[in-house]
Amino acid sequence: xxxxxxxxxxxxxxxxxxxxxxAALDTLRGLPGGQLSAAAAAQADPYGEDLQLAxxxxxxxxxxxxxxxxxxxxxxxxxxxxxRHLERAFLAALRADVPGGADVxxxxxxxxxxxxxxxGVSHYLRRCGQLWQLREYVAHRSLYHLKEADPQAWVIxxxxxxxxxxxxxxxxxxxxxxxxxxxxxxLFADMMTELGLCPQYGAYLDAAPAATLAEVNxxxxxxxxxxxxxxxxxxxxxxxLTSSPGSDRLVRAIRRLGCGPAAIEFYAEHVEADAVHxxxxxxxxxAPLLAAEPELAADVVFxxxxxxxxxxxxxxxLQQNWTANQPTxxxxxxxxxx
Amino acid sequence: MSTExxxxxxxxxxxxxxxxHGPIEVVLSxxxxxxxxxxxxxxxxxRWSRRYPFCDTSHRRQxxxxxxxxxxAQPDK
Numbered sequence: 001x002x003x004x005x006x007x008x009x010x011x012x013x014x015x016x017x018x019x020x021x022x023a024a025l026d027t028l029r030g031l032p033g034g035q036l037s038a039a040a041a042a043q044a045d046p047y048g049e050d051l052q053l054a055x056x057x058x059x060x061x062x063x064x065x066x067x068x069x070x071x072x073x074x075x076x077x078x079x080x081x082x083x084r085h086l087e088r089a090f091l092a093a094l095r096a097d098v099p100g101g102a103d104v105x106x107x108x109x110x111x112x113x114x115x116x117x118x119x120g121v122s123h124y125l126r127r128c129g130q131l132w133q134l135r136e137y138v139a140h141r142s143l144y145h146l147k148e149a150d151p152q153a154w155v156i157x158x159x160x161x162x163x164x165x166x167x168x169x170x171x172x173x174x175x176x177x178x179x180x181x182x183x184x185x186x187l188f189a190d191m192m193t194e195l196g197l198c199p200q201y202g203a204y205l206d207a208a209p210a211a212t213l214a215e216v217n218x219x220x221x222x223x224x225x226x227x228x229x230x231x232x233x234x235x236x237x238x239x240x241l242t243s244s245p246g247s248d249r250l251v252r253a254i255r256r257l258g259c260g261p262a263a264i265e266f267y268a269e270h271v272e273a274d275a276v277h278x279x280x281x282x283x284x285x286x287a288p289l290l291a292a293e294p295e296l297a298a299d300v301v302f303x304x305x306x307x308x309x310x311x312x313x314x315x316x317x318l319q320q321n322w323t324a325n326q327p328t329x330x331x332x333x334x335x336x337x338x
Numbered sequence: 339m340s341t342e343x344x345x346x347x348x349x350x351x352x353x354x355x356x357x358x359h360g361p362i363e364v365v366l367s368x369x370x371x372x373x374x375x376x377x378x379x380x381x382x383x384x385r386w387s388r389r390y391p392f393c394d395t396s397h398r399r400q401x402x403x404x405x406x407x408x409x410x411a412q413p414d415k
Contacts, residue, residue: 280357
């Protein structure tokens with residue numbers, strides 16, 4: 001029995017993880033003392049639990065917000081100021097940690113080649129993943145997939161002509177091509193229900209570690225800043241180019257574990273859809289974008305490299321812990337080892 | 339008013355599928371019909387797809403296998 005669509009619900013505010021997220025959450029609750037210096041953000045671990053949660057909460061106001069938090073705080077100057085400190089620290093770390101360059105073709109070619117010894121999390125799940133690990137993986141991914149395609153939608157008004165038309169074609173597909181039951185976020189929620197997870201938007205925010213939040217934060221960061229539109233396109237390309245074979249491995253993992261059709265359908269849909277999206281993003285979005293604005297090449301490369309870096313960090317966290325039979329969510333699922 | 343007919347776009351990619359714009363019905367050699375309601379459909383031309391007649395990016399593995407001699411040319415079925 002599949003779920004009906006989850007009710008429109010706003011997530012609960014999460015528990016803070018340090019001084020930065022205390023400052024952000026206090027502001028969201030309307031408590032005084034939410035101010036924070038640029039130095040405090042600069043001193044924090046840019047990939048750490050505290051900064052990533054604080055940033056995630058700032059960004060969530062632009063999506064669905066939180067229960068009990070006034071919607072007008074989306075454009076609250078002190079909160080935007082705090083967000084800017086967090087973003088600068090995160091962005092500086094990413095720029096320092098990727099090789100850089102402006103050779104988009106070389107970066108894309110690298111994404112299309114899969115090493116025989118490739119060791120991503122989808123390889124692990126296909127090879128030896130257990131059901132609790134698949135459930136953990138899906139809970140992590142719910143932070144993005146329940147708002148699938150939303151962060152990339154911010155870039156639409158920042159593109160023109162053929163690049164815009166092709167990106168909208170991909171987004172249209174992500175949103176179910178006019179059929180709300182085929183929206184990818186809806187297919188994901190159906191899969192969560194079938195796997196015994198809570199399909200409510202934001203249900204696993206408290207449980208999600210920094211590595212999970214950082215991937216979504218990078219999308220929101222690039223989506224919300226016109227200056228980073230090239231990086232957003234690079235991030236989008238990275239997902240669309242690597243998703244089809246990865247989704248195929250997940251289909252096989254889920255079949256091996258004997259899960260039901262709704263669990264298979266989400267990833268099966270992505271095998272086929274993302275084979276199309278790969279072509280549209282490469283030839284329809286990136287090529288005309290760079291023809292019109294060649295100076296964006298370095299930003300596209302940055303988007304690809306940063307998205308890959310964050311995906312690798314997430315993948316490493318899961319595999320290192322799973323190999324040691326350890327859970328990876330901050331609040332482990334009931335069937336995870338203790 | 340233009341009398342030019344609206345032509346469906348079919349794009350041949352250098353390394354992979356043929357992209358057909360609009361919902362389509364593909365007739366297979368054994369007479370079976372398969373539908374795709376996508377705005378754009380990627381039709382497999384390398385014949386290695388596990389979701390034939392639709393592309394699943396298996397052509398990438400073929401290209402790689404062809405490049406690295408001694409590589410396993412069989413897709414991981």
